[in-house]
Amino acid sequence: MTWEISKAFDFCYGHRVWSQELNPEFSLDPCLKCRHLHGHQGKVVITLKSSQLHNGMVTDFKHLNWFKQFLDDVLDHKFIIDINDPLFDTLLPHYKKEELISHPQGFYTPDLTKIKNEPSHIHEMYEGYVIVDFVPTSENLSAWFLQITQNKMSEIDIKVSSVEFQETPKSKSVVHA
Numbered sequence: 001m002t003w004e005i006s007k008a009f010d011f012c013y014g015h016r017v018w019s020q021e022l023n024p025e026f027s028l029d030p031c032l033k034c035r036h037l038h039g040h041q042g043k044v045v046i047t048l049k050s051s052q053l054h055n056g057m058v059t060d061f062k063h064l065n066w067f068k069q070f071l072d073d074v075l076d077h078k079f080i081i082d083i084n085d086p087l088f089d090t091l092l093p094h095y096k097k098e099e100l101i102s103h104p105q106g107f108y109t110p111d112l113t114k115i116k117n118e119p120s121h122i123h124e125m126y127e128g129y130v131i132v133d134f135v136p137t138s139e140n141l142s143a144w145f146l147q148i149t150q151n152k153m154s155e156i157d158i159k160v161s162s163v164e165f166q167e168t169p170k171s172k173s174v175v176h177a
Contacts, residue, residue, distance in 0.1 A: 044071070046149055059156065074107070092110065094110070094114060142165035
């Protein structure tokens with residue numbers, strides 16, 4: 001037997017899919033809306049699995065509270081931008097990749113000490129960026145969340161089965177471990 005448990009998490013974020021291309025035959029128009037700066041109410045569903053139960057459980061649902069804290073602290077109400085986006089230099093003109101702060105979960109943030117003499121609205125703008133090294137599509141975000149979750153849950157010997165990322169209530173991607 002194999003058991004699976006899932007827990008869902010919501011957060012608001014913005015992004016831009018600068019690499020979007022459409023086939024008008026299937027999309028019915030050539031409009032590249034995802035290339036615009038825009039936002040979503042995202043939902044992440046983490047599914048854990050086990051072939052044996054510990055104290056009657058795969059694990060306690062509370063063992064995923066760290067992921068909610070990650071979303072709240074790092075991504076909620078932030079703008080996720082690919083460092084390779086052609087607009088990167090326009091949106092973050094004060095920063096080059098080597099000047100960013102690298103985080104173990106695979107993202108970067110601007111070093112705000114570099115702009116310490118700038119007005120508060122400039123600080124607010126820069127603290128709102130989360131920089132990744134991939135186009136922030138729902139597929140790539142779900143794979144990133146899977147990697148982060150697998151790394152953390154392996155510390156307590158729990159396997160991740162899949163990560164589902166709902167960009168909208170009608171659009172989602174699922175990646176399986």
